Amino acid sequence: MPSLYILIPVAMIFCGLAVWALFWALENEQFKDADKEASRILFDQDDKPSKK
Amino acid sequence: MTPNPPVLTQNHNISQSQAGICFHCGLELNGITDQTIDVQGEQKTVCCIGCKAVCELILAGGLEQYYALRSEFAQKAPIEKKAYLEFDDTVFQEPFCDYVEGKPNRRRAHLILDGVHCAACAWLLETSCKKISGLSFINVNLLDNTCIVEWDEDKQKLSAIVAHINDLGFQATPWSSRAHKQFQAQVEKKQLRRIGLAGIVMMQVGMFSIGLYAAGNQGIDAEYRSLLQWFSALLTTPVLLFSAFPFYQSAWRSLRQWHINMDVPVVVALTLAYVASLVATIRGSGDTWFDSVCMFVFLLSAVRYLDNRARNRFSAQVMQDDMPETCKKLRPGSDVDFEYVPSFSVKPGDRILIHRGELIPVDSELLSEQGTFNQASVNGEFRSVHKTAGETLLSGTINEGEAICVRVVKTAPQSWLQQVQRLASQARHSRPRFQEVSDSVARYFSLAVLLLSAITASFWYIYDSQRVIEISLAVLLISCPCALSIAVPSALTVTNNFLRSRGALVCDDNFIEKLSRVNRIIFDKTGTLTEGTFSIAAQHVAKGIDVELANQIASSLEAYSEHPIAKAFAALNTQPLELHNVKLHTNKGVSAELENKKIRIGSQDFCQALTEQPPPEFNLISELSRVWLCDENGWLACYELRDKLRDHVSSTLDQLAVYRPALITGDSSSGTEKFFSHFGFSDIKTNCSPVYKMDYIRQRQEQGQNIVMVGDGINDLPVLAQADVSIAMCSNNKLAQKESDCVLLSNSMALIPLLFYQAKRTISVMRQNITWALMYNFGALPLAAFGLVPPWAAAAGMSVSSLIVVLNASRLRHSHLDS
Numbered sequence: 071m072p073s074l075y076i077l078i079p080v081a082m083i084f085c086g087l088a089v090w091a092l093f094w095a096l097e098n099e100q101f102k103d104a105d106k107e108a109s110r111i112l113f114d115q116d117d118k119p120s121k122k
Numbered sequence: 123m124t125p126n127p128p129v130l131t132q133n134h135n136i137s138q139s140q141a142g143i144c145f146h147c148g149l150e151l152n153g154i155t156d157q158t159i160d161v162q163g164e165q166k167t168v169c170c171i172g173c174k175a176v177c178e179l180i181l182a183g184g185l186e187q188y189y190a191l192r193s194e195f196a197q198k199a200p201i202e203k204k205a206y207l208e209f210d211d212t213v214f215q216e217p218f219c220d221y222v223e224g225k226p227n228r229r230r231a232h233l234i235l236d237g238v239h240c241a242a243c244a245w246l247l248e249t250s251c252k253k254i255s256g257l258s259f260i261n262v263n264l265l266d267n268t269c270i271v272e273w274d275e276d277k278q279k280l281s282a283i284v285a286h287i288n289d290l291g292f293q294a295t296p297w298s299s300r301a302h303k304q305f306q307a308q309v310e311k312k313q314l315r316r317i318g319l320a321g322i323v324m325m326q327v328g329m330f331s332i333g334l335y336a337a338g339n340q341g342i343d344a345e346y347r348s349l350l351q352w353f354s355a356l357l358t359t360p361v362l363l364f365s366a367f368p369f370y371q372s373a374w375r376s377l378r379q380w381h382i383n384m385d386v387p388v389v390v391a392l393t394l395a396y397v398a399s400l401v402a403t404i405r406g407s408g409d410t411w412f413d414s415v416c417m418f419v420f421l422l423s424a425v426r427y428l429d430n431r432a433r434n435r436f437s438a439q440v441m442q443d444d445m446p447e448t449c450k451k452l453r454p455g456s457d458v459d460f461e462y463v464p465s466f467s468v469k470p471g472d473r474i475l476i477h478r479g480e481l482i483p484v485d486s487e488l489l490s491e492q493g494t495f496n497q498a499s500v501n502g503e504f505r506s507v508h509k510t511a512g513e514t515l516l517s518g519t520i521n522e523g524e525a526i527c528v529r530v531v532k533t534a535p536q537s538w539l540q541q542v543q544r545l546a547s548q549a550r551h552s553r554p555r556f557q558e559v560s561d562s563v564a565r566y567f568s569l570a571v572l573l574l575s576a577i578t579a580s581f582w583y584i585y586d587s588q589r590v591i592e593i594s595l596a597v598l599l600i601s602c603p604c605a606l607s608i609a610v611p612s613a614l615t616v617t618n619n620f621l622r623s624r625g626a627l628v629c630d631d632n633f634i635e636k637l638s639r640v641n642r643i644i645f646d647k648t649g650t651l652t653e654g655t656f657s658i659a660a661q662h663v664a665k666g667i668d669v670e671l672a673n674q675i676a677s678s679l680e681a682y683s684e685h686p687i688a689k690a691f692a693a694l695n696t697q698p699l700e701l702h703n704v705k706l707h708t709n710k711g712v713s714a715e716l717e718n719k720k721i722r723i724g725s726q727d728f729c730q731a732l733t734e735q736p737p738p739e740f741n742l743i744s745e746l747s748r749v750w751l752c753d754e755n756g757w758l759a760c761y762e763l764r765d766k767l768r769d770h771v772s773s774t775l776d777q778l779a780v781y782r783p784a785l786i787t788g789d790s791s792s793g794t795e796k797f798f799s800h801f802g803f804s805d806i807k808t809n810c811s812p813v814y815k816m817d818y819i820r821q822r823q824e825q826g827q828n829i830v831m832v833g834d835g836i837n838d839l840p841v842l843a844q845a846d847v848s849i850a851m852c853s854n855n856k857l858a859q860k861e862s863d864c865v866l867l868s869n870s871m872a873l874i875p876l877l878f879y880q881a882k883r884t885i886s887v888m889r890q891n892i893t894w895a896l897m898y899n900f901g902a903l904p905l906a907a908f909g910l911v912p913p914w915a916a917a918a919g920m921s922v923s924s925l926i927v928v929l930n931a932s933r934l935r936h937s938h939l940d941s
Binding site for chain 1: 311314315318319322323326329330343346349350353356357
């Protein structure tokens with residue numbers, strides 16, 4: 071049971087991380103356009119210069 | 123006119139001299155000011171010369187009632203004075219101002235107001251501004267912090283009006299879709315943050331509380347129990363402070379006005395649960411309910427968020443908000459070379475390039491040969507339409523085909539969608555009777571809940587003092603009348619938005635309720651059953667005359683006339699002949715010379731004056747309007763015209779048979795009655811004056827009939843006003859309708875049965891919602907009072923009951939009549 075003294079603070083950290091991630095996502099309008107982002111991976115455009 | 127102060131019963135009076143704060147804005151003075159002002163013989167302290175100036179202005183206008191009635195302090199006034207001269211610039215005015223129809227020099231502006239908090243602010247602003255000379259209308263909308271002002275251009279300047287508004291301590295800025303959108307986006311983000319925090323914390327605290335519940339059965343060291351409780355308290359605190367903030371705000375606002383709204387029991391429950399749990403945690407004994415607090419906050423905010431979203435679903439459709447702010451104006455002489463210009467700056471005559479999928483920003487006519495368009499946001503018609511060169515494209519139409527070129531015919535403020543939007547913003551937001559009832563029930567219920575939980579608490583205190591807090595908490599949570607208070611508005615807004623998407627603009631919130639009680643429908647004819655556009659029904663040619671030639675002469679003559687009837691001849695599609703000496707005779711016809719022969723087209727008498735012989739015996743259909751054609755040798759032909767019926771008249775009337783449709787028209791032509799007798803009218807009256815029409819309706823109202831009048835809303839306004847409910851058809855894309863309760867934006871009559879159907883459905887959904895909410899509240903209350911429901915289940919039960927109401931209302935978004 072003493073492990074709770076470590077586990078609970080760890081859980082709190084993850085909880086805080088989750089809240090931070092949600093706020094960050096809202097602030098960056100990650101939920102604004104779900105359609106575009108979902109299909110963006112399908113496009114081949116690559117900004118990085120190709121190495122070949 | 124004597125100003126009527128807004129009704130704020132037994133307002134908590136914040137005008138009483140409170141030491142140490144500014145009389146006007148309520149800011150703390152900290153002893154740094156020596157500005158005082160004489161208010162009805164009393165010396166009041168204000169914080170700065172800005173506030174003093176505003177206060178003096180209010181008092182000078184005899185508006186001191188404001189201070190007695192307001193429920194919130196005013197915004198701190200700016201000290202510097204600005205001239206706001208930019209507001210007089212016509213280019214600056216363009217996006218948010220326009221001319222009021224039918225009144226030259228009357229301008230109208232849409233402004234966003236900052237600092238308007240309560241009904242007293244709105245009253246102050248309206249009454250004070252009405253004293254400005256040259257200002258003819260002002261209406262403040264508290265819901266979205268906007269206001270509409272109308273003023274006479276020659277008598278007053280907008281800058282002076284804006285300066286006056288700002289002098290009162292409010293900030294007026296031009297209405298812009300972008301600012302409005304940003305404002306809404308900010309609000310939504312904040313809501314989501316509150317819900318998200320509550321949700322995540324709810325899960326974590328829930329985890330801890332599972333441990334605590336298990337401990338209740340199996341036993342746990344006091345040390346670990348305390349550990350779990352302390353961490354739960356730590357997590358719950360931000361939920362109460364941040365996520366539940368809107369509940370506290372709303373409860374506080376209503377308490378200040380000596381009202382109890384549904385958020386009061388919510389706030390009492392939350393505070394009670396939190397404080398009791400915290401005390402138990404500190405003392406190290408007793409139960410904690412941190413999990414119930416988090417759950418309640420999360421579920422309740424989520425339900426309210428969903429309710430808002432369901433309501434705004436259709437307003438998210440193409441409305442003025444989504445109109446493109448720039449458009450591609452073609453450079454002169456080029457069909458491809460364009461520049462981006464603001465949509466409001468294009469003038470009639472400019473050419474615009476519209477690519478596939480883009481919106482037509484202003485009313486225009488098609489220059490390209492053809493195109494395919496979707497007009498769903500214009501009139502609710504979802505099928506694509508095909509148009510050819512020269513046809514009108516209303517703003518809001520979407521180009522579904524190839525890129526096209528259009529010529530602008532109207533400026534942005536005069537364009538269709540902008541006018542619809544304006545009409546919608548002027549809708550009368552009166553509270554429907556249903557809502558008034560449910561609101562007052564909810565109000566008394568909130569009070570009853572508080573009393574009942576107090577009684578329950580005292581009973582249990584005697585019977586089993588261990589369970590007092592747990593049970594009174596359950597009572598408070600389970601019986602919050604949230605479901606009841608959203609039962610009506612959610613159904614109503616969903617329906618209004620649904621109807622808007624189908625092409626019917628509801629202008630009065632009472633419309634649905636009134637329509638559901640209607641048992642008689644009365645139609646006007648011209649512009650209502652018919653489109654007000656004529657077409658040739660039959661043509662008769664005298665013996666020995668070539669039909670083609672007669673048509674050719676007739677259409678060449680009518681080409682010179684502006685009369686609506688003349689347009690029908692354009693459909694004959696003939697080669698024009700060369701005419702000389704063309705003369706237009708008002709109300710008679712057209713005369714001219716063709717190959718040195720005199721010809722005439724027009725009424726029988728007008729032609730007979732030339733032929734000097736009676737007309738030949740044609741096999742005439744008696745009921746139609748006639749146009750005669752003759753030359754100096756004799757009669758050539760006779761055309762019979764009919765006004766084009768709207769689409770679906772016959773099927774619509776069949777569907778409305780239970781409402782015994784009647785027709786009253788000012789038309790005097792003998793055949794109208796005969797023509798419409800096949801349509802299943804229960805009564806037809808022709809040759810009616812407006813006074814007779816009103817009498818006709820009044821007589822039937824006295825017999826206990828509830829009447830809906832359908833007219834074109836242009837020349838039958840008093841008749842529409844006499845009826846219990848009025849629907850205006852929109853003819854020839856003219857949107858001059860403000861007085862009726864509902865405006866149909868599409869040309870089709872098929873919407874009318876849908877209106878009736880939807881009204882019935884909406885009313886029944888409202889009934890279901892109210893019944894369910896009452897049943898739930900009265901049913902659940904005893905269970906909680908007898909201690910059969912744990913607080914977390916009470917929180918869930920209340921939220922689920924609200925969710926059911928929201929979901930039930932959202933059923934109204936679809937209709938199986940659609941197909």
